[in-house]
Each structure stands twice: as C-alpha cells, then as structure tokens.
Amino acid sequence: MLPPSISTEQPPQSVTFPPSKLNTSPGQIPTVANTPNTPPVSTLVPTGAPTPAPIPGPPTPWPTAIPATPFPTVVGTTGVSPVPTPDPTPLPSPAPTFSPTDPITSSPITPAVTTSPTVLNLEFQQLKQFLSLLSHDQGAALDIPGSPQFRALEWLANEVNLLTYTGLQKVQRFVLATLYFSTTGESWIRSDGWLTTADECTWYSGLTGRFTPCTALGQFTNLDLENNNLAGSLPPELSLLKDTLQRVHLLDNDLFGTLPTELGNLSSLSRFQVTRNRFSGTIPTEFGSFPSLIVLGLGRNSLSGTIPTEIGLLPSISTLGFERNPISGTLPTELGRLSVLRRFAVDFTRLTGTVPTELGLLGQLEKVSFEETSLVGTIPDQICILGIEIKADCIAEISCSCCFECCFDGIGCIPA
Numbered sequence: 001m002l003p004p005s006i007s008t009e010q011p012p013q014s015v016t017f018p019p020s021k022l023n024t025s026p027g028q029i030p031t032v033a034n035t036p037n038t039p040p041v042s043t044l045v046p047t048g049a050p051t052p053a054p055i056p057g058p059p060t061p062w063p064t065a066i067p068a069t070p071f072p073t074v075v076g077t078t079g080v081s082p083v084p085t086p087d088p089t090p091l092p093s094p095a096p097t098f099s100p101t102d103p104i105t106s107s108p109i110t111p112a113v114t115t116s117p118t119v120l121n122l123e124f125q126q127l128k129q130f131l132s133l134l135s136h137d138q139g140a141a142l143d144i145p146g147s148p149q150f151r152a153l154e155w156l157a158n159e160v161n162l163l164t165y166t167g168l169q170k171v172q173r174f175v176l177a178t179l180y181f182s183t184t185g186e187s188w189i190r191s192d193g194w195l196t197t198a199d200e201c202t203w204y205s206g207l208t209g210r211f212t213p214c215t216a217l218g219q220f221t222n223l224d225l226e227n228n229n230l231a232g233s234l235p236p237e238l239s240l241l242k243d244t245l246q247r248v249h250l251l252d253n254d255l256f257g258t259l260p261t262e263l264g265n266l267s268s269l270s271r272f273q274v275t276r277n278r279f280s281g282t283i284p285t286e287f288g289s290f291p292s293l294i295v296l297g298l299g300r301n302s303l304s305g306t307i308p309t310e311i312g313l314l315p316s317i318s319t320l321g322f323e324r325n326p327i328s329g330t331l332p333t334e335l336g337r338l339s340v341l342r343r344f345a346v347d348f349t350r351l352t353g354t355v356p357t358e359l360g361l362l363g364q365l366e367k368v369s370f371e372e373t374s375l376v377g378t379i380p381d382q383i384c385i386l387g388i389e390i391k392a393d394c395i396a397e398i399s400c401s402c403c404f405e406c407c408f409d410g411i412g413c414i415p416a
Helices: 122-134 148-157 167-182 236-241 261-265 309-313 333-337 357-361
Strands: 222-224 231-233 247-249 254-257 271-273 278-282 295-297 302-304 319-321 343-345 367-369 389-392 405-408 412-415
Touching (some): 122 167, 333 357
Parallel strands (some): 254 278, 367 389, 389 405
C-alpha cells in the first residue's frame, strides 16, 4: 500500500491582511472579509494530519490598543460573521502615578471667608448670651453688625480684662460703650478714659467735683455729659442700669430721635435733664413711673403730643419743665396730685383750654410759666392765694389778677 499522501501545501504563515480584505464599515470591529472559493484559515491543514513544524516568519505585531468590546465568536465554517457593535470607545489614559519622592503640586486652597474673629470666640458668644437675657429686645440689636450695641459688645468681648470683671462691671461698661457709639463718641469734646481698660468709674464725667460717677462699691450712678457735643440717639440700654442710675444730665447737646420708653424702668432715677436738644415724638407715658424722680427737664426740644396724665403719678417731682416744645392739648387735672411740685414751666407751647383749679392744691408751688401759649380764661383764685410767681399772657388771652409778669406774644414780658 502506498503511504498516505502528505499535503504539499506550505504551512500557515502569520497573515497580514491588506486593507482591501478588512471590513471597516463604521460601527463594526474589523473582520476578515470572505473571498469566494477560499477556505477558512482553520481548514488549511487536513484533519488528522501531523502538524509540521512552523517555518519562522516575521513576528505579528501586537495591537496597540485592546478593543473595548470582545472579539466576536467564529460561527460556522465559512468565516467570521460581522457583528454590529457600537463605535469603539477609546480607553481613558491611565492615571499618572507618583513615586514617593515626586513633589505633588496642586492649586492653592482659598481659606473660607469669615466675619470678625470675635464673632467666633467663646467670650463673645457667652457675653452675648449674658447681655441678651438682660436686654429689652432679647438681644436683637446685638445681631445687627455695625449697630451701637453690636460695636459695644465687640469692644467689650475683646477687652483683655474681660474675665476679671464682675457681672455688674460688664453691664456698666457695655451700657456706656453703647452710649458712646450711639452719640458719636469720637467727636465728643471730652472723652477722657472712655473705651479704655481704665475703670469706668474714672471715665470723664462733668459731675466731677459735685458728684462722683460711682458709689464706693463701684455702682454707676451719675451720667453727666452736659454740653459735650453728643450727637445721635439715646440708647434704651441705659435702662440696664435700672437699680443704680440716679442722675442723667445731657443738656445742651445734639441728641435727637425719640425718648426711649424703656427709661421708665430706671427705678432709682432722681434727675433726668435733656433740655436744649432735638428730641422728637411724644412724651412717654412710662415717664410717670419714676418713684424717686425729683427733676424732669424736657424743655427746648421738639416734643409733640400731649402731656401724659401719668405725669400726675410722680410722687417726688419738684421741677417739671415742658417749655418750648410744640406740645398741645390741655393741662391734665392730674397735675394737682404733685404735692411737692415747686416749679412748673409750659411756656412757648401749643397748649389750649384753661388753667385747672386743681393746681391750687399744690401748696409748695413757687413758680409757674404759662406765657406764649394758647391758654385762655382766668387764673383760678386757688392759685393766686398761693402767693407764687406767675407768668402768663395776661394782656390778651388770660385774665390774671395775681400775675408777676404779663407777656405779649412775640414781644416779651413786663411786670404786672
């Protein structure tokens, strides 16, 4: 028998397909295009024949990129079936690696923007909570950056001696600092010691020589900044000194705005004088709540409205001045209850009506001024028998048999 025939075909070489043999339709992975009458590569060697040793040939280059989608499976014996696939997606570049010695650089980090450092420190927050519990508005003004109250709180929280102060000292320094910021303290004529670490009882006060600002126990009692170029509003925080403040002398300044109703809480107040300023609005009814008030000087401002009947509740009042304000209405009969009243001035106002006979009950009355008003009628005999000094418009508007001086509107007064 003849030996089995041996194929004379050359062993398969590594095949490089020309571009014409590749299916390069968009959206497909390149595949071998079938050529008619050409058997698949896998059938070039008969089944069962010994595999001859491969003839070395040029190495097949590795692909430069691994396809993102697995190659299709060869199906059947006629070639590779084209399988539609999405457009090949290029692999992302690998993340760079750094050796332990490589310097790592990055963009600089911008620090977070914060408010003033004091807003975050513990002393500020604790002090704010302490003052909020005492304040008339539960600390609302302390939350307004730039307000006199906020500035005073910020100043006090930054004091180097804060932790050594008693509660009383913290309150006093806060109140006075609020007054300073409310009335343009940097423009005062005198501000010796104010907003320094010095004891607040040594800060400038016009009462020096007559009264000391504080008691021997360090309680602030006397506020005197008369004729000192204070310009601004009177802060309601003065009411925080309700148990100690006795005298407020702020005459001859440039204070404006309304009179704080909270001042009615000053239970120890004996003198409140703000004559010759620019206060406006009405006289607070709370001003009838001062149990110890002796002098109330509101003259020469721009106060309007009526005289509150509550003023008749002041048991200790000796001097009462509403002169040269555009107040209107009638004189309250409740003024007859002011048993220790000595001086009463309502001249140059817009008061109307008659002089109440109840004023004749004021046995200690020494001087009253009714001139330049719109009061009419007759000065009651009950007043005349007191033998006091009376000024009134007794030429035209008022009939007065006991007036000390009679005055003419816009002209002046002459002895009666």
